[in-house]
Amino acid sequence: MLQIGEFSKICQVSVKTLRHYDKIGLLAPAEVDRFTGYRYYRVEQIDTMNYIQRLKRYGFSLEEIQHLIAISEPKELAARLRQQKEKLEAGQQEMAMILNELRTHISVFERTGDIMTVQKGYTIEIKESPAMYVLAKRAVMGVDEFGKYYGTLFERVPKEGVTPTGLTGARYYDKEFNHESSDVEVFVEIREADKADAAIEPVTCAVTMHHGAYSTLSEAYGAIVSWIIENGYEYAGAPFERYIKTQFNSLSPEDWETEVYFPVRRK
Numbered sequence: 001m002l003q004i005g006e007f008s009k010i011c012q013v014s015v016k017t018l019r020h021y022d023k024i025g026l027l028a029p030a031e032v033d034r035f036t037g038y039r040y041y042r043v044e045q046i047d048t049m050n051y052i053q054r055l056k057r058y059g060f061s062l063e064e065i066q067h068l069i070a071i072s073e074p075k076e077l078a079a080r081l082r083q084q085k086e087k088l089e090a091g092q093q094e095m096a097m098i099l100n101e102l103r104t105h106i107s108v109f110e111r112t113g114d115i116m117t118v119q120k121g122y123t124i125e126i127k128e129s130p131a132m133y134v135l136a137k138r139a140v141m142g143v144d145e146f147g148k149y150y151g152t153l154f155e156r157v158p159k160e161g162v163t164p165t166g167l168t169g170a171r172y173y174d175k176e177f178n179h180e181s182s183d184v185e186v187f188v189e190i191r192e193a194d195k196a197d198a199a200i201e202p203v204t205c206a207v208t209m210h211h212g213a214y215s216t217l218s219e220a221y222g223a224i225v226s227w228i229i230e231n232g233y234e235y236a237g238a239p240f241e242r243y244i245k246t247q248f249n250s251l252s253p254e255d256w257e258t259e260v261y262f263p264v265r266r267k
Helices: 004-011 015-023 045-057 062-070 074-112 143-160 214-230
Strands: 039-041 125-128 132-141 164-172 182-190 198-200 204-211 233-235 240-245 257-266
Touching: 004 015, 004 039, 004 045, 015 039, 045 062, 074 214, 132 143, 143 164, 143 182, 204 214, 214 233, 214 257
Parallel strands: none
Antiparallel strands: 125 204, 132 182, 132 198, 164 182, 164 240, 204 257, 233 257, 240 257
16 A cells, blocks of 8 residues: 555655545545544556546546546447547647747738738628528537537438538627627528528628638628728628638638628618
């Protein structure tokens, strides 16, 4: 048996942390002396402690680690590890995009001397939005859930015998945007009018094209809103996006293209 200090040194984790793990039921000492209160750990618990530390490095929370340690089914455990791998890979890709944005920002700033220039390259025009026939799903969802809802729409494509145009989009109904929970309608454009959930009629819009990752779409929205206010227009409906070029075209994020539409009318 190892005293808590010895166990702490071997596993390179503080005594305070070990006491916390005991308190939350993650890793209890094998024995506690009822007279002195000294805590003792078995040698076998070193492997468990190292496993916990490894799961922490993988990005699991302590609550998630408690669940993982309790899993006895290998397939379920492997599935959870694969999910975490995919989450980390997505985070790695996002960080790569952010670094690329930062490099571009530095380059433009050094060339122009204006820290805001990189955000101002939008051309706004007034035009009619295209008529669209769509399969659509409207729900209160977070941005990270878009893929799930698009998945349900694309599952319907072969079942209902419709032909996608290759374009998708999203329409935002809330007055305030919440990344975690907003009233959003995602849609897949199709060719068959008689099989569509809805026909989105043409409407006069202020429109711009956003080039790059979705993380900077707010800059396109800001440019349009400023233009609307400065040019005597007002909002006349829910804004929407059409994804023209995406990762599914085998393009890097800086080459993605998103059309942003704000329905408007003259004041």
